[in-house]
Amino acid sequence: MPIHDVARHLPEIAVLREHCRSLAVLEAVLSPGRGSRRHSFDEHWSGTASLASMRNGAGDEYSIVFSAAGAYVRGFDHESPMSPYAEDGPWPGVLDEVPEVFRPYAEEPAFSDEDGMPLVTACTWREAADDHWKAGMIDFPDAATGDPDGAGYLFQLLVDRSSEAFQRWAEDYYEVPVDLAGVRHVFSSQPLTEEVVRALNSEVALADLLKDIAEIGYPTS
Template sequence: MTAYDVARLLPSIPELRALCRALAALDVVLSPDSEDRHHHYSTAWAPGEELASMRDGAGNEYDIVFTAAGAYVRGFDHESPMSPYATDDDEPWPGVLDTVPDVFRKCVEEPAFSDEFDMPYLTVCLWREHGDTAWRHGDIAFPDGGDDGAAWLFALLTDGTPEAFQDWAQDYYEMPVDLGAVRHFYAGLPLTADVVTALNPATTLAAVTDPVVAAGYPV
């Protein structure tokens, strides 16, 4: 499974935005005191832009920039043979960025997604303008015996079910995770004290309200 498959499985831009906000809000409630949460969402990334991101703490990550034009997706699997740091020329894998449209060039060149030499580091790139009927990607010849990491990087976004998040969160946080509470978030229903308690009895609605609101999720 590569970027080609992820492009077929990702939901529409509005649905993806809502899912990313739900993931970020869930992580706030499950880990309210952490500064290094797995999923983040910023409604104030840049003027007119919002950012969803994932950091696994081991050097693997993704970012989704929601812009006036649509959405730009980058993912980086640091162990992929398609990593710029695994190639002979220290450049992004051929085809990954070659056909990104001009409306997303600012995202390609974003310093936060580049190293100290201004080289974009990524193994996956997708984009979708509001007028598109599907997610798009470059024309890529994948290496023998290797892929771009897209399958596992975007697994929660391509599956899109509360059950998938529950399975992941119970493994990641090593604690029971209430499926009904997760479904509440996935439905985009406003956060309540009861849902917070069901998901994490060790915290309160008051303690998580500000970061949940910052993630664009309704309270």
């Protein structure tokens, strides 16, 4: 599923933002130690923007910048044939049409390697006044698979935003049972309670998560 297909499945900006925030909260509960978490959310990433991110620890990652201008999404699959290292720069079309308002994020050092190479194989964006997500015109590699830019893999939990999809992923990743009712509670953006936290992870209390919750900007009871 290349980025154009992913873009068609993404919800409006506000819904995506809340979903990303919920992913970060759920992982904070399941993994109080930050080292093994994949999803995070920083409500105050900059003075004007929030940041949702995913890193799998093996070189694959994505970042979503939410600002008054809209939302900018970039993903990097290190094994993709569209890796910037294959072309000595981003694959043609991936960043070429990014609107000027999002250009600082396309060139953001935090989304680049130590030499300033943008780490991107997939990119989509949506300005605040847009009615759909957009991506550049891309000539994908001829011999590529159905997921040439890694977008289907990277954004799987943003395309399938069901509680069941997260439960399956979390149970496989953390190798523990994950309470579906607790996941549904968080995905509905209801305030986090002691009961929900304990249902998701009996070894964690709500008080243990206050710093994470403040960073994420998620409501508590």
